[in-house]
Amino acid sequence: MNFSYASPLRADFPSLVSCCLLVEGIDQRVNVSQTVADFSSRASARLTAGSESDLPEIQAWRRAFVQMGLKPTQYRCAAESLLRRLRKEGALPAIFPLIDLCNALSVAFAIPIAVFDRQKIAGDLQVRYAQGNEIYQTFSGSTESPLHGEVIFVDASGQAHARRWTHRQSGYSAISAHTTQALIVVEAMHSTAATDVAALIATLTEQILGCVP
Template structure:
């Protein structure tokens, strides 16, 4: 399988020097999801024990450290926060509320809850350039078509880190909101998943989430790449699993 060109550009590390991004490329995602028993891979309420044992989720170090990232981007964390916090908030309100009913989305969101790590998934057949860059937003050139929201709700400011396909934003503010132009669908054949980390604790969670997804998808005969880590030392990636 041909791996896409993915890179974290240097200006991101000037603001987030400890950033690590973990990636997994999957061929045959649509077929695997058709055959998966989604309930068997979903998290169980016990996976929420850490979140249920605190009052505000901001008391959890793995969440509070993400909130610092959003403050650094000039965003109010009570309004804009990591995707994993959004999922955990819904699950705390009612266990089934985190589920969308879409297997191709609930599959990776389940691992996000289980491992307390943000995960985003994108359709590589829609990335015609074959290249994705993690960089700071360019307000003069970038455009964003948010999934399930209005563009004006997502300010285009230079302090915000994005996943970009040329000048299209595939995901805004690390993992806060995906673009409807690159999101996964039930017919996505080739998917790529990302999980970001800015602390040692977050990195362990991201690696666990990507590894568990890889194991489950491989068992359904999807063709999975090794887990690739992108960091300041390896901005164009290094294999961390065989």
């Protein structure tokens, strides 16, 4: 499987920095609660100086959403949504170990992290502007068609695995108890994105390898 960005999207967002990881042999029984707590605390410490919307990492995504014609207070990138929840509730919900780990790192670095069930992706996966005939499955199981020109993650079958770029993933390729392979995508656009994405990926790789018996 190849993962790519369409040329028009790259041209419109030249500051984008991204990196992918393929994780195999996922063990859903590992305990990441302490790691999640540690990285969540790091994020909470950053939030003592202001709200999540003040962070440069989030501001960059807000500008990108405005460029896409979206209201940034209505459609937030995944990292901002998680930080907002952490600030209001004091903790992140436990879902599956890999998701919990990625969510904790996402708030610690204020960078969106997408996690897809690799086996649900048909052929190559590309981030591009929607044609309007793709299919997106919500977490409730209903289906939608992304709007023409909307930024989506889409595979060779026309299945949209995320809508509005980093706003919301699809229920179709969400991690489940049966997931054994995952594709992780990290994306940022702020001024120090290259350094921060590299640090995030290194930290995530270290944490994942630390869960291997």
